[in-house]
Amino acid sequence: MEIAGQVLVLIGAIFLFLGSLGIIRMPDVFNRLQAGTKATTLGALSLIIGVGLMNTAFLWKAIVLVVFVVLTNPISSSTIARASYKMKVPMFKGTIKKMEESFLEEEEK
Amino acid sequence: MIITISLILIGIAVFLSFLRLLIGPTVSDRLLAADTLTTITAASIVLVAFVLGRLIYMDVAIVYAVIGFVGVVTVARYLEGGI
Numbered sequence: 001m002e003i004a005g006q007v008l009v010l011i012g013a014i015f016l017f018l019g020s021l022g023i024i025r026m027p028d029v030f031n032r033l034q035a036g037t038k039a040t041t042l043g044a045l046s047l048i049i050g051v052g053l054m055n056t057a058f059l060w061k062a063i064v065l066v067v068f069v070v071l072t073n074p075i076s077s078s079t080i081a082r083a084s085y086k087m088k089v090p091m092f093k094g095t096i097k098k099m100e101e102s103f104l105e106e107e108e109k
Numbered sequence: 110m111i112i113t114i115s116l117i118l119i120g121i122a123v124f125l126s127f128l129r130l131l132i133g134p135t136v137s138d139r140l141l142a143a144d145t146l147t148t149i150t151a152a153s154i155v156l157v158a159f160v161l162g163r164l165i166y167m168d169v170a171i172v173y174a175v176i177g178f179v180g181v182v183t184v185a186r187y188l189e190g191g192i
Contacts, residue, residue: 006111009156013115016149020122023129023145029137032129036145044152047115051159058159061167065155065174069148072178076144079182083189084137 005054012047015039028092029084037077044069112160119153140184147177 022035045066052062126149130142151174158166 009115010111012152013118016152017118017122020125020129020145020149023142024125029135029141032138032141036126036141040145040148044148047152048155051155055159055162057164058155058167061164061171062155065151065167065171068171068174069151072174073148076178076181076185079185079189080137080141080144083140083185084135086189087135087137089135089137 001053005050008046008050008053012043012050015043015046019043029089030081031092033077033081037073041070041073115156119149122149136188144181147181
């Protein structure tokens with residue numbers, strides 16, 4: 001139990017570090033959203049569950065926090081993506097624009 | 110040992126996200142960096158609660174996650190023009 005918790009904590013910290021490295025590295029707002037939200041969600045999930053496994057008194061509140069983070073982090077990511085798309089933030093120059101045109105047609109109807 | 114390595118990694122992660130919060134070219138970059146900082150801080154509060162052995166800090170982490178989510182969604186809706 002102790003070893004599994006420590007391994008989960010280490011995996012979570014590595015994923016948090018990789019997510020923020022992607023935030024620095026990626027060229028575009030939408031690419032940064034991919035790196036900064038998904039990797040960070042997995043990292044926080046793994047780290048909090050690992051802490052709950054290492055000390056069993058923390059487990060129930062850890063489960064509550066994990067459920068909340070997993071439910072609300074995609075919502076905030078989607079809201080940021082929608083806002084920056086409607087503000088017409090400039091995209092990376094290699095972006096394929098096919099999906100965007102279909103989305104624009106659906107908006108006009 | 111593993112806890113120390115994890116705390117160092119989380120410190121580097123906070124530094125990189127804060128760098129993006131400072132130099133971000135658009136408003137969306139800064140908002141995204143703030144959202145990531147919220148999640149990283151909630152996770153690190155849980156780790157600090159384990160290190161110090163205090164169960165009450167878990168409540169602090171839960172409330173911090175709630176308030177950060179509401180703040181990010183509010184600012185994003187304001188930028189979109191919904192409010």
